[in-house]
Amino acid sequence: LVRAQDHVCGVTKNSCSASDSLSSTRLLIKGGTIVNADRQEIADVYIEDGIIKAVEPNMKVFDEIRVIDAAGHYVMPGGIDPHTHLAMPFMGQVTSDDFFSGQAAALAGGTTMHIDFALPSDGDLLAGYKQYQEKASKACMDYGFHMAVTKWNDRVASDMEMLVKDEGINSFKFFMAYKGALMVTDEELLQGLKKCKELGALAQVHAENGDAVVEGQTRMIEMGITGPEGHCLSRPSILEGEATSRAIRLASFVNTPLYVVHVMSIEALEEIIRARQSGQRVIGEPVVSGLALDDSVLWDPDFDVAAKYVMSPPIRPAGHNMALRAALSTGLLQLVGTDHCTFNSTQKAAGKGDFRKIPNGVNGIEERMHILWDLMVNSGKITPMDYVRITSTACAQIFNIYPRKGAIIPGADADIILLNPNATSTISSKTHHSNVDTNIYEGWTLKGKIEVTISRGRVVWENGVLNVFPGSGRYIHLPPYSYLFDGLDKIDSAYLSSLKAPRHYSK
Ligand SMILES: C[C@@H](CNC(N)=O)C(=O)O
Ligand SMILES: [Zn+2]
Numbered sequence: 001l002v003r004a005q006d007h008v009c010g011v012t013k014n015s016c017s018a019s020d021s022l023s024s025t026r027l028l029i030k031g032g033t034i035v036n037a038d039r040q041e042i043a044d045v046y047i048e049d050g051i052i053k054a055v056e057p058n059m060k061v062f063d064e065i066r067v068i069d070a071a072g073h074y075v076m077p078g079g080i081d082p083h084t085h086l087a088m089p090f091m092g093q094v095t096s097d098d099f100f101s102g103q104a105a106a107l108a109g110g111t112t113m114h115i116d117f118a119l120p121s122d123g124d125l126l127a128g129y130k131q132y133q134e135k136a137s138k139a140c141m142d143y144g145f146h147m148a149v150t151k152w153n154d155r156v157a158s159d160m161e162m163l164v165k166d167e168g169i170n171s172f173k174f175f176m177a178y179k180g181a182l183m184v185t186d187e188e189l190l191q192g193l194k195k196c197k198e199l200g201a202l203a204q205v206h207a208e209n210g211d212a213v214v215e216g217q218t219r220m221i222e223m224g225i226t227g228p229e230g231h232c233l234s235r236p237s238i239l240e241g242e243a244t245s246r247a248i249r250l251a252s253f254v255n256t257p258l259y260v261v262h263v264m265s266i267e268a269l270e271e272i273i274r275a276r277q278s279g280q281r282v283i284g285e286p287v288v289s290g291l292a293l294d295d296s297v298l299w300d301p302d303f304d305v306a307a308k309y310v311m312s313p314p315i316r317p318a319g320h321n322m323a324l325r326a327a328l329s330t331g332l333l334q335l336v337g338t339d340h341c342t343f344n345s346t347q348k349a350a351g352k353g354d355f356r357k358i359p360n361g362v363n364g365i366e367e368r369m370h371i372l373w374d375l376m377v378n379s380g381k382i383t384p385m386d387y388v389r390i391t392s393t394a395c396a397q398i399f400n401i402y403p404r405k406g407a408i409i410p411g412a413d414a415d416i417i418l419l420n421p422n423a424t425s426t427i428s429s430k431t432h433h434s435n436v437d438t439n440i441y442e443g444w445t446l447k448g449k450i451e452v453t454i455s456r457g458r459v460v461w462e463n464g465v466l467n468v469f470p471g472s473g474r475y476i477h478l479p480p481y482s483y484l485f486d487g488l489d490k491i492d493s494a495y496l497s498s499l500k501a502p503r504h505y506s507k
């Protein structure tokens with residue numbers, strides 16, 4: 001039985017061990033405040049074989065199953081992180097979190113699914129996809145893939161089609177920065193947008209003007225600014241705004257939905273708001289670092305401290321994060337990712353003396369859910385229902401796996417978290433589960449603690465202990481033609497008929 005002094009939120013066993021194997025596939029979560037994106041209620045959740053079977057108040061338990069007393073806790077869909085880079089080769093290094101360590105960290109932080117970015121191998125999409133599936137063989141939770149497109153030719157186009165039709169990929173990312181590495185030209189972006197529309201796949205952009213970034217970097221080096229502060233000074237927010245605007249307009253020209261990843265600035269936000277106000281289907285994804293931090297951290301005199309915050313687009317000056325938080329609280333931005341892309345101090349030290357060599361990326365996959373609860377719910381900016389929407393439901397809808405994911409309703413996957421609003425937790429690289437020696441939120445104490453994470457009906461995180469093993473993960477196919485594509489053809493035919501409409505020329 002539960003010892004009174006150890007608050008373990010009533011995770012009790014009311015059965016003899018003999019039935020454990022049976023009870024491990026059956027679970028009852030009693031008396032919690034269940035929060036979905038559209039409603040909140042006090043009820044019980046009955047789970048069997050990884051699926052939610054019933055959500056009702058006062059359910060009776062007749063035989064031996066495991067009961068979790070969730071009274072006083074929020075019972076919410078597990079987080080879905082739309083933006084991660086595990087085991088990613090980048091800037092001459094490989095991210096320090098692989099598909100086991102990164103996913104273990106995610107589960108410990110209340111995220112039960114993530115969508116990672118598979119990169120082509122020398123421009124070959126299929127080879128890249130297969131390599132990423134190999135990396136994911138050590139997965140311990142549900143995951144999906146976006147595919148990056150870093151060049152254009154007929155082979156890329158046919159590979160995109162195969163990946164959508166046979167491999168469950170429904171989104172492709174185009175980098176407008178990282179010149180000479182991942183960056184595509186406008187012509188390649190245009191072809192990619194057209195192909196995404198043809199396939200019912202969502203086009204995603206990393207929106208910075210990569211040519212101007214190189215110019216900005218040269219400018220800094222010539223001025224002798226070589227430290228981490230040179231990174232953010234070299235790629236100001238106007239370059240993010242310019243590329244965001246360009247991508248949005250090209251997507252409008254093609255008439256296909258667009259998803260802007262890691263929106264870090266007011267300039268990018270304004271472009272997204274303008275597009276949405278005009279009826280264009282544009283999704284804006286801020287990330288936790290851009291919501292929670294400002295660029296002062298890049299001036300830290302300790303290189304190891306400043307370098308851990310180097311990501312692109314850069315964390316912006318104070319003010320941008322406030323605008324992003326406000327936009328998120330009113331639905332002008334739709335969901336939150338992390339862009340989890342970890343490099344340890346040794347790897348980051350490659351850029352000592354030249355910020356251009358600091359591998360870009362920060363942590364977040366374990367901290368996202370706690371930071372957003374503290375930053376957005378405890379501050380009163382959003383409700384628990386909004387929290388569920390921006391951390392889980394919106395992502396499931398955008399990537400077309402709702403309500404299998406992103407909801408606590410009968411038939412959905414049993415990916416559930418229990419959050420105790422009165423408990424606190426402190427972030428530290430000494431206790432986090434990522435395989436990295438730094439944490440950009442080091443020392444932060446947050447109110448609201450995810451005490452239990454349930455993944456596909458299994459309790460994988462409780463009492464501060466992870467119960468996961470490599471190889472238990474599952475690849476989730478993401479089907480094409482999400483709601484974002486509904487009715488696009490009607491807009492197309494209206495456009496085409498407008499072209500044929502007679503013009504009245506004045507004599
Ligand atoms: C390379 C990857 C992660 N790194 C970063 N954002 O700095 C990205 O640009 O999304
Ligand atoms: Zn508790």
Ligand SMILES: [Zn+2]
Nearest residue numbers: 206262312313
């Ligand atoms: Zn990016």
Ligand SMILES: [Zn+2]
Nearest residue numbers: 083084085339
């Ligand atoms: Zn990224």
